[in-house]
Amino acid sequence: MIVSVASGKGGTGKTTVAVSLALSISEEEVQFLDCDVEEPNASIFLKPQIEEALPVSIPVPRIDQEKCNFCGKCAEVCAYHALAVLPGKVLVFPHLCHGCGGCSLLCPQGAITEVGREIGTMEIGRSGDIEFIQGRLNVGEAMPTPLIRAVREEAKKRRNPAAVTVIDASPGTSCSVVEAVKGSDFCILVTEPTPFGLNDLILAVEVLRKLGIPFGVVINRSGMGNDKVDFYCQENNIPILLRIPFDREIAVLYSQGIPIVQGKKEYMERFRGMMDHIKELSRA
Numbered sequence: 001m002i003v004s005v006a007s008g009k010g011g012t013g014k015t016t017v018a019v020s021l022a023l024s025i026s027e028e029e030v031q032f033l034d035c036d037v038e039e040p041n042a043s044i045f046l047k048p049q050i051e052e053a054l055p056v057s058i059p060v061p062r063i064d065q066e067k068c069n070f071c072g073k074c075a076e077v078c079a080y081h082a083l084a085v086l087p088g089k090v091l092v093f094p095h096l097c098h099g100c101g102g103c104s105l106l107c108p109q110g111a112i113t114e115v116g117r118e119i120g121t122m123e124i125g126r127s128g129d130i131e132f133i134q135g136r137l138n139v140g141e142a143m144p145t146p147l148i149r150a151v152r153e154e155a156k157k158r159r160n161p162a163a164v165t166v167i168d169a170s171p172g173t174s175c176s177v178v179e180a181v182k183g184s185d186f187c188i189l190v191t192e193p194t195p196f197g198l199n200d201l202i203l204a205v206e207v208l209r210k211l212g213i214p215f216g217v218v219i220n221r222s223g224m225g226n227d228k229v230d231f232y233c234q235e236n237n238i239p240i241l242l243r244i245p246f247d248r249e250i251a252v253l254y255s256q257g258i259p260i261v262q263g264k265k266e267y268m269e270r271f272r273g274m275m276d277h278i279k280e281l282s283r284a
Helices: 014-024 040-047 074-077 102-106 145-158 175-183 197-212 228-237 246-257 266-283
Strands: 001-006 030-034 050-064 081-088 089-092 110-125 130-137 164-171 186-190 215-222 240-245
Touching: 001 040, 001 089, 001 175, 001 197, 014 030, 014 040, 014 164, 014 186, 014 215, 014 266, 030 040, 040 130, 050 089, 050 145, 050 240, 074 081, 074 102, 102 145, 110 145, 130 145, 145 164, 145 215, 164 175, 175 197, 186 197, 186 266, 197 215, 197 228, 197 246, 215 228, 240 266
Parallel strands: 001 164, 001 186, 030 130, 030 164, 186 215, 215 240
Antiparallel strands: 050 110, 081 089, 110 130
């Protein structure tokens, strides 16, 4: 089973929930994927032993100026304007290239080859019995999606079909979130009872409905703000899986890098119960 954890906005407690869920079911075979590659921080809580670090690259075009006749077909096909054809010269902007390979396929002169451009690193290790894989995007890199795809593909190769895979996605509703959650059996949306939390929850719900992924909501910092998130979930038949109170003790644990389920043992059973509920909902 693949369970992704997402949120419409940052800072709602998405990683807190993902880590606690993985630890609560660690008696099963568990994979943990940190796909928040622009700022991966699950390792602060899981403290994995990294055994392998692999560079991840995307293909970008290299122009053979002697073969090129400057017809401009490569620039025409590039939706991201990574190529500009001038009289007697082709300019390549590697950081705009999405690595689709369209330019090299369509070049009538065969003047374009592809070379790898490193965008980040995939780190693989273990945290106790949990297999841990995370992506780490290079500083200043604009495209996290290929790195997320690489993490998902590596996890798929290693995954036992009986295992539970927990995915910590990026916040928001962008392409990186879609890449992280697609193919999930269930998605947990973590929100907070504030106007911003509700607004961004609504956006995230729309994305998951488009993708056809079953989902439920965890309300973090419950007790602060208002009850509009509750009303929205009731009106739209969205199950509320768990409430985590606005609690200073939980905040202190977080600041020390201690997961809730280790610092407050009663939450171990609450997260296990949430996982049982998720399995029931995914079968419905």
